[in-house]
Amino acid sequence: MIETRNFRILRNVVLSILALWVAIPLYVVASTSMKPLKDVSGLFQWLPREITLAPYFDIWTTVPLGKYFQNSLIITVSATACSVTVAVLAAYAVARLQFKGKRVFSLTVLSTQMFPGILFLLPLYLIFTQIRNITGIQLQGSYPGLIITYMTFTLPFAIWMLSGYFASIPKELEEASMIDGTGRMGALFRVVLPVAKPGIIAVAVYSFISAWGEVLFASVLTNEATKTLSLGLKSYASESDVFWNQLMAASVVVSLPVLIGFILVQKHLVAGLSAGAVK
Amino acid sequence: MSHSAIQNSPANAAETATMPAPEQSGKGPELPARKPRRSFLPYGLIMPAVILEVLIHIGPMILGVWIAFISLNQLNLTNWLNAPFVGLQNFVNGLNPESTIGQAFFSTVGRTMLYTVTVVGFSWILGMAGAVFLSSNFKGRAILRTFFLVPYALPAYVGTIAWAFMFNQRDGAVNQILVDTLHLFGDERPFWLLGGNSFGAMIMVNIWQLWPFAFLMLMAALQNVPNDVYEAAAIDGATLWQQFRTITLPMVQPANGVLLLVMSLWTFNQFNIPFVLFGAASPKEATLVSPLIYQNSFGSWNFGLGGAMSVLLLIALFIASIFYIRMVLPKGGDND
Secondary structure (H helix, E strand, O other): OOHHHHHHHHHHHHHHHHHHHHHHHHHHHHOOOOOHHHHHHHHOOOOOOOOOOHHHHHHHOOOOOHHHHHHHHHHHHHHHHHHHHHHHHHHHHHHHOOOOOOOHHHHHHHOOOOOOOHHHHHHHHHHHHHHHHHOOOOOOOHHHHHHHHHHHHHHHHHHHHHHHHHHOOOOOHHHHHHHOOOOOOHHHHHHHHHHHHHHHHHHHHHHHHHHHOOOOOHHHHHOOOOOOHHHHHHHHHHOOEEEEHHHHHHHHHHHHHHHHHHHHHHHHHHHHHHHHHHO | OOOHHHOHHHHHHHHOOOOOOOOOOOOOOOOOOOOOOOHHHHHHHHHHHHHHHHHHHHHHHHHHHHHOOOOOOOHHHHHHOOOOOOOOHHHHHOOOOOOOHHHHHHHHHHHHHHHHHHHHHHHHHHHHHHHHHHOOOOOHHHHHHHHHHHHHHHHHHHHHHHHHOOOOOOOOOHHHHHHHHHOOOOOOOOOOOOOOHHHHHHHHHHHHHHHHHHHHHHHHHHHHOOHHHHHHHHHHOOOHHHHHHHHHHHHHHHHHHHHHHHHHHHHHHOOOHHHHOOOOOOOOOHHHHHHHHHHHHHHHHOOHHHHHHHHHHHHHHHHHHHHHHHHHOOOOOOOO
């Protein structure tokens, strides 16, 4: 819009309010994470009386945070890697090749992506129970079980986003490569994938972020040994006490990887998200 | 033509899809890979995805419908293949407006709709405000833009934990501001996570997390608006509000449909925020559809009832997703 004086005043007011609204909870987390426990239990203090980094050291011993980290990493990275690998192949076919059933396939991917996890959790829980009864393989509470359920939301998202990226790459690149005799697959691996690398990384980071924040499946399908961060953080609250300062310090620590990842790829995300507006 | 079914922007896709399909006639012959029209390659490429889709989506969804017609509880849960078929009994129990369960279900659906409209409405307004004022250039714009996205990028449970701490009744930050600084409630310190207030508190948290997404999408849509359009309007004497209504709003219209629908679906399906804020059982004034199904299934182990409610949710979402697909994947986009 045109920058009249009124516009600038209005802009400053509106943006300040928005920034404050975003900042307050973040400030509360950051400041609380650096207070000693005695200053956290009383009335909330906007200015810390005493600043300490002790909570950042204590979080690792109060609860097995390292173990939760490891569980979240294994599950999230595996689900992301499997989804992206499968999705690259499927998305390329959707973006570039003609085949019967393509529309049905695209429609299935698109619609399943809109369904909430709760619709898949109930039946998957029962299927896992049955598999245990028949084969003795315990999927509940196991890494593979969780990875499979996490793929219910990372896979359709990855296929949809990647087909948008592939479609935006000029076809001439592959055609040149195929004239040189590489064939379709050669063109995909030698030409398309390197060009689409930023997009693929953005999709991977985004799948990682959504899997990292997952709560629903984890709440039913994890056990003590496979508990993820999303549930593990609850352990800072015992029956009598909540270690709010440590809970906040742990929140900062678990957020940093995804926050950094998001900031690094946000430019590519905007383009991809506009394609299908998916989460 | 098929490649243009999915494009970088929905508007773009709509445009290309309506063009007559020029079957790659002109430049086809010299390319060897194009010749075999009945190639197995596409099927080979989508095969892993199809297998997974069947295993994790389609199969479970069919089973999910079956669950709604059997009597499944804690006793026969491990042996559900032999659970008795009860026909529509679960639906009758779950949907009878006379029964407590039925009443709870219908009031939950209504509450979830109110929740969705409120959260999406406010998120859109805040996102629009952010996008409009950040589309002009000024110092600190890039930093502010990234900063606004932080609540969306954070793991959802972290943002919710922060708010849960702030809503603490006795001495949380919210009561510190409202009661101690602004003296809004006299001597009372309201409970924010119990009773009726909990519904408002949950809305607040959800808006905080969702509005950056609206901001991100509207920002992208506004980038296509050339500044000279505003200049021309300003010369003609259009006020800021008129410029917004006659230029900005129509320009974001194509992106708006998908944006609103997607935000509505996410919000309607919301589970994380109530789960972290209240635990497995929300206060009855703040129970949403997903947590209700969760409570029925994993709280009282009445999978049949949970299944019946899931089927209804599935039907409703199916209808919604038809609209969604119409918007992002226009018909005639491929050769099927």
